[in-house]
Amino acid sequence: MLYLLGWAPIAGMLVVLLAAQGAVAWLEAALVVVPLCITYAFVCLSSGFLCRALPLGATGVFRLVLMSA
DSSP states (O other), X not given: OHHHXXXXXXXXXXXXXXXXXXXXXXXXXXXXXXXHHHHHHHHHHHHHHHHHHSOTTTSOHHHHHHHHO
């Protein structure tokens, strides 16, 4: 839950940027940006598990290339 709270400022900034252009209202901007940020937060979280499982110092080059391909 704290991880998602870390994404709240990013979502807020994106809402402000989208609504400040004047093309959409604040509520519409929030309805578009917040679900996208939540989804992207979970996508980024999954890469964190790979970084913990395959640290650069202890993993061979072949395995790193194989896992990142």
